[in-house]
Amino acid sequence: MIIFTISIALFSVFILILNIRRLFRIIQINKIEKQVNSNQTFFHKIMVIKHKDLFINVHTILWITGSIVLILFSLTGMLFYQRNVQIKTQFALEEVEETLHIVVKRQSDLLSLPIFQYPELGLGLTSIDWPFFVTEENYEKRFETEAEIARSLTPILGRATVIISNNVSQNNLSLAIHTEIAAMEANDLLEMNSAQLVKELSDIEELGQVSIQILDIDTNQYLFNQTYVKEESGALSLIGSQ
The missing domain is CATH 1.20.58 (Methane Monooxygenase Hydroxylase; Chain G, domain 1)
Incomplete structure (x- = not known):
């Protein structure tokens, strides 16, 4: 022009x-x-x-x-x-x-999908080859495993993001779980599912730390923000909660 x-x-x-x-x-x-x-x-x-x-x-x-x-x-x-x-x-x-x-x-x-009760037989997380991630740095397999865990957690905690990382100094693994969910009246069920999840994760020897965050996207506030560490007895103990 x-x-x-x-x-x-x-x-x-x-x-x-x-x-x-x-x-x-x-x-x-x-x-x-x-x-x-x-x-x-x-x-x-x-x-x-x-x-x-x-x-x-x-x-x-x-x-x-x-x-x-x-x-x-x-x-x-x-x-x-x-x-x-x-x-x-x-x-x-x-x-x-x-x-x-x-x-x-x-x-x-997707965020408004109903939350289901934690399955009685668990999510099969103990069948994952956790020792492999302690000794090997295979990022492709790690990403696949993180995606698999996230898919398993979405129906019981909301849309999930999972990160597996190495604690080199302690020679164990950390598992970070972040989920997002729309405002709903299912807090009691979420709390029960979180407790069942921690119980299942306690049976995994290689996990030294687990953090679980559940975010309410409507208020941008955490419904749950909990951190657990492995005790000498092998159980995961809550050390921080918001």
Whole structure:
């Protein structure tokens, strides 16, 4: 659009210069015509020059008119093009907003899923190869295991994120569990499930520390924020709670 505007400005300057030149030429011819009015030869030559100028002026006017018409068509086409781009952009924004709305709704639906009671047979966490993570640094297998545990915990604690890390100085593992859930009246069930989870994790010798955080996304406050450490007896003992 800027280039088009500059082009129109340059064209307008060109037309102005052309008209000034034509006006100057007419004035000069009129002066000469008055001076040689009695000389038929010069008068005849001036008439020829005026005739040629008239012919050139007619063609110039036609050329200018055609150029103006072309510019108007070009400007109209550009306006239609910009309008089309604006409409397409508006449609694209509406599609993005609709997609975002669907994603937010699905996320909200996921966070609003009902919480189920901890299974009587447990989650099978003791069957995981925990000694492997104490001695080996296999990040791919660790990520897979974290995702597997998170999927198991989501129905009983809310959407879960799990991190397994090494306590190098103590030669054991730490398990961090962070879950998010929408406001609901299931705090007692969450507390019972957390207690059952800690009980199952107590049977894993390699776990030296476990932290459980349950966040209420509506208030952005923790419903539970508990940290457990392994005692000499092998049980996990609560050392901090909010």
